Amino acid sequence: MSTNDPPMDVLVLGSGPGALAIAAALGQEKLRVGVLSINEPSDPWPFTYGIWGEEVDQLGLEGLLKHRWSKTVSYLGDGSTDQNSPKNNAIKHNRDYGLFDKNKLQKHWIDQCNEGAIKWFRGEAYNLEIDNITSSVKTIQGERIIAKLIIDATGYEPVFLNVPKNGEIAVQTCYGIVGEFSEPPVEKNQFVLMDYRSNHLSQEEKEEPPTFLYAMDMGNGKYFLEETSLGLAPPVKLETLKARLHARLKQRKIEIKKIDHEENGVFLPMNIPIPDLNQSILGFGGAAGMVHPASGYLVGALLRRAPSLAKELASAIKDSNKSPSEIAKQGWETLWPKELRRKQALYQFGLEKLMRFPESQLRYFFKSFFSLSNNQWYGFLTNTLTLNQLVAAMWTMFKKAPLNVKWGLMEMKGRELKLLWDFVKPSI
Known part of the structure; x- marks a missing residue:
């Protein structure tokens, strides 16, 4: 990009699901968007991505699924008795589940990007500079790209984002x-x-x-x-x-x-910390800690949250008086409001417990979990419950759980107290 060219509104770093999701949403807001990545955005993704049927139906994107099942179950017995024993019967979830067609999902976002006239850059970012007017990234290949805002969506080991170290991941x-x-x-x-x-x-x-x-x-x-x-x-x-x-x-x-x-x-x-919310660049996707700590789901959150974040950023960028830091701050407040940060602390508290449960205790835990109402366990796994609904679901499950699970949930062995404190008073 020539230094004589007008700056981009936003430069997105990365080419995975998180990067394409937010770039596509920003393009739909008629912003001038660039995407910088080491790989071609159309390079095949290596992993499979699942989503619950209701999630994809509400987004109107059921056509992006490759497979869909209505016969969804879990087996939480130990299997040591007769396989036909009620102890080993399948727990029926009564909810559809789907696998994305990765190629269709990728093309969906790339097509949206192209509709928004996204500019594609190939290169590896290594230097970031931010002043009161613009941000810029230099690449190892010698290119300098200028934008109002930088979004780091480079995955679980982000290039520029400052993510606190809160212990083992x-x-x-x-x-x-x-x-x-x-x-x-x-x-x-x-x-x-x-x-x-x-x-x-x-x-x-x-x-x-x-x-x-x-x-x-x-x-x-x-x-x-x-x-x-x-x-x-x-x-x-x-x-x-x-x-x-x-x-x-x-x-x-x-x-x-x-x-x-x-x-x-x-x-x-699973438990990447929420990044520092006071930095002058924004994150999205795995880089921004958006993976659900209890389920590992991410794509549903990308699809739901990218459009609202893009709208907020478009509003901020159109205010010519706002600096990159101020725009990033508005973005972080949209991406990680206080309620979501408190919910994230509860999810991470739950994961901290499950990491220590032995096989039998874990099976009893999930039996109690799936004894919740269908809407409660579904909302827990998709992170679509309000904070009050989440707390109510967790309390209901605790009351239903057998004594060994109750004790496991009450026993504090590691980071649980800190996570509970993050729930009471989330970090800024």
């Missing part, structure tokens, strides 16, 4: 395969959110951090199976997840006939 790890099997590993048209049955493990393995199976019928004789660790620090190793998935299948006398795709270790940080 809990990481969700997964090992998955899409393929064909000697017997159906799940029922026809079934989606399994969580299968915590552990009768394929030795007693010694049951003492180790628990993992669960996330699985679905993909149709045409194809199935997706993923052994998952909810979130731990340090994370469960890939070799452990792979061995457990194979042991699970072996115990059920199911053989892998063909592997079409292998997800060799997905590492998702």
